[in-house]
Amino acid sequence: MELYLYIALFSPLVGSMFAALYGAKPRTKIAGVVPSALLITSLIASTILLAHILSTGEIVHVEMMTWMATGNLYIPFGFIVDQVSVTMMMVVTLVSSVVHVYAIGYMDHDKGFNRFFSWLSAFVFSMLILVMSDNFAGLFIGWEGVGLCSWGLIGFWYHKESATWAANEAFIMNRIADLGMLIGIFLVYWNTGTLQYEGAFAAMQNLDTEILTWMGIFLFIGAMGKSAQFPLHTWLADAMEGPTPVSALIHAATMVTAGVYLVVRSNELYALIPDVGVFIASLGAFVAMFAASMALVNRDIKRVIAYSTLSQLGYMFVAAGLGAYWVALFHLMAHAFFKALLFLGAGNVMHAMDSELDPFKMGGLGKTMKASMVMMTLASVALAGIFPLAGFFSKDIIIEAAFVEHHFIIYTVLLLTAGLTAFYSFRIIALIFHGEERYKLFGFHPHEAYKFMLVAMSPLLILAVIAGSLKMTYFEMVTAVLPATEYHLHSVTTYWIMTIGTQIFVILAILYAYKKYANSSIKVPDGTSKMEKSFVYKLLINQYYIPYSYEQYLIRPYRELSTIFWKQIDMKIVDASVDGIAGIIYGTGEKTRAMQSGNLSTMLKWMVLGLVILLSLAVVFGLAARHFDEIKVILSGLGV
Amino acid sequence: MEIGLNHYLVLSTILFSIGLVGVMRRKNLLLLFFATEILLNSVNIAFAAISHYYGDLTGQMFAFFVIAIAASEVAVGLGLLIVWHKRHNNIDLDSMSTMKG
């Protein structure tokens, strides 16, 4: 089995390096095909590992080599495939295989084709390291690695100012969170003496709650950055500057869920500190609602889906915070499928519309892009959580869990958010595919994507539809390592009322969205309608003015302070005082050089003066030494 | 009145003062050398007198050293002086200011 582990882990790396060989060369299909093939290899190896674990329940654990060893610190490159990581591996390899194949078509005309695949495969490799590592340091490697690849891919079209800005923003914001994570890792090391999950979690059972709380908080700060939780969320929406396959893979299905994975992986820690768990859940619920509200009005389809991702991450954190780790992981998996599908569908639309992103300029695309429409609609249905698609099984159980755990505020928030989710998802579906064909006004000629791209998307479609049915198998598998809490309501009646009530609520929201946006009276908004002038709309379209205030109150002062530090403090104070000291010495010389008139007799006079001074000093000191006792008496009389 | 150590030292001091004034006031390089010789010899007197007073020969030894050094100094100094005179045709101290800082 170890062989399969290595194959699963390293074939993306090989693919990445292969594509990198063609990095500076003109685009060639082979740079896309080979990494894709290698990823499928990785997928197959992961599947074999999954089958192995399902059948035997054995955990595959290897230690490849030492990474760092000094003092008492010992960090190996160790990899573990257990029920949790194999789930993640399946999600990662599956979605990335689909995205790779899809991208061969999507990036067809891009001159950075080869570079794209190099980055994309490198990302998959980092993500696999992240999920497969058996210690925190290895996790951190993957953690930073995905951050790096995300930087490279968001800024992939580096000639665009907005793209490179977004890339840097994402990287730096993640770095802030990574600092928290690093501190968390230090805390783990100095308190447990090891960074291996196994030993660390075992040692944590005997630690003070206070220390554990700090550990939990700092590790979670790391998770907040990667999973774009408030207040570090702004990068995710801006990250949509990257090519759409990237958004599908990194900013929907895999990387952003790394935070959830971290919390799930550290479940033994978080189980000891339920207070932090409640905080995580509350923040999750807040973000779910917060992000959904921004998605309501946005006029960029990719951003809407990004906010939706953010909102769903909130759901996952609610589950993880409340101790329903397997639920969080399950929703992570299901979400990966339908959200990636949604993004790839959006990619098709973008391709058809020459990278136009405003859904108000589309409309009626369903006629030309039937397959994409079906896929996106189904993905949205899954996202909204309609029976029997994946979202129903994964998302509703989170809402139920909140109810069962008696967190009714969280429950209410999540329920409302479910309605909002349905509304905004179908708002863009309606705007894109239904209603008048507004795009004709702008002279677009939409066309359906390549066949093989649609075929590539189909596994996701199938999974988005049927993933719910895998729930019980999954539950049995993953609870071997995660706490097995089943969330059943005490009374069957309440269960049915709640489930059906939720379903009706969500369906009503969908119908409302259709009614409002699928009719023929929709116009491209021009900022004159009453709604657009309302305060709430302005607040939401400006993302609660958060990016603005970051720019205004953090970035700008930082830039100004830097300049002040350089020009005022470093140059005018620190350096000037050094030069000042040198200047004093130099100035003394300059002043006294007049003494050096070059006239021998003047100099001899100076010499005699010096001699006299020295002689008189000698006399004074000699006298002072001789009459030391008397002088002491006089001095003490003076009170010295 | 017997002539004691103090007399020699007074003589030495007087000679030294004369030499010092000479060193400071003279503008002629040659006279400057004379003044220097007076200075050195005043010290020699003091050395010899004190040496005799303590019955220790070290002082007289030093006096010989000083004489030797004075001789060599004058030799070198006069050599330089001649060269200077050949070039500039004078030995006036005020005209020598190439060492001006």
Place this chain on the structure above:
Amino acid sequence: MLDHILSILIFFPALAAVLGFMIDKNSIRAYGVSVAAIEFVLSLFLWFSFDSSISGMQFMEQIPLIPSFGINYILGVDGISLFIVILAAFFTMIGIASLTDTKNVKNMIITLLFLQMTMAGVFVALDAIVFYIFWELSLVPMLYIIGAWGGPLRIYASVKFFLYTFAGSLVMLVGMLFMAYFYYQATGQWSFAILDWYRLILPETFQLWLFVAFFIGFAIKVPMFPFHTWLPYAHGQAPTIGSVILAAILLKMGTYAFIRFSLPLFPDASVYFMFPIAIISIIMIVYTAMIAYAQEDVKQVVAYSSVSHMGVIILGTFALNVEGITGSIFLMIAHGVVSGALFLLVGVIYERRHTKMMSEFGGLAHVMPRYATIFGLMLMASVGMPLTINFVGEFLSLLGFYQQSHILTLLAGIAIVVGAIYMLAAYKKMFFGELTNEKNKNLPDVSKRELVALIPLSILTIVLGIYPTPILKPINNSVESIVQLMHDKSITEEAKTRIPNLAASKGIEITRTSMKEAH
């Protein structure tokens, strides 16, 4: 040969430099490269025959110079100095190999060979006076390099560099003399041998004063805030090769000396000054990183980033535990590789455009993809991406200091954020965006000669990031013995608790390698 390999390492380049005056101008480059290559091979041979299980000094040599004052020519290497010596030889080699067409190339190569002698000397000298001589001698070639081949402000920069560091060193010299005098008082014998000094336990007040004296000398060299202002001038004016050697090796003399002198000689003072120094390091890290962000000249960005990274090194050193000190030594090597490479990279573009202002560039990734890739790699190494060489050092340094203070480590950890900010901003300004400047449209990508230097550095950056063990292990052994020595020597309660007592089995190897074995 092994008995005298250190002397050979020191004097071979010096001899070669003297002979270099007789070499024809056209073949001097080949001559320089081959001399440096032989030197590098010798240093590798040193590593090869180095026994990494021994924590004490190896290959010791001793020749009396002034026996009545205990001044001897004593050399030796341990895990701490070994890799810096190799790095110095390595950088001299690739520096000469990648030397662009400069005027008076013959003088430049001869100067570099002299510089190599002094660098080797500083890191292997085990006698304070010999150390001091090489320490000061190393200023001269650098002064010459900056002053003769520098930019428009070269005279100001070189004089500032020389006088500033020289003034600091004088204070250090006074400290050394006093230390030797104290040794004389304690034992009745003069000795300037560092290993002898190690055995001396000083009263706390003496330690504090001596620590300060040594500190001033080292801190200016590092350079620590607020003594850092000579560095931007020196880097700004120095030719590429000068900056490379300065950043890669010469700055490491300060941090190396902290570990060689300050820590083992004055353990109590080190503990006493730990927090003030940590605060200075944090200022260095954050403040200079912010200054780097404000720069308009890409070389100044790298220069200030050096100061920022040196802050992390100092912090790791004053963690006073094995993890931290090992990390800081590793980071010295890492920073040498990475900042050396960054300066070379800046040199590449300067060579083409004769400007270093970032506003002149933009969109370079379109025309120079290979250059952008290598620069990107070094950028990522510089911001401490895991699996690059810098991360290992930074991680260990911060990890080590975390044991001493949580809150200060958190503040110092801001390094990873601010580092990313200025580096990414600079990279964006230079490489991203549309290619607007006409002059940049036809720039050639990196040439073969430049790749000769950059490829090995890139490989080192990644390989040592993935597999640092061959370097970490010897460092670790020597550091363990130093930490144990410090623990045993310390007299105050606080120092005893701050400096970990390693398992008794690990013992003190340093004192066992006494002077007698050297004979």
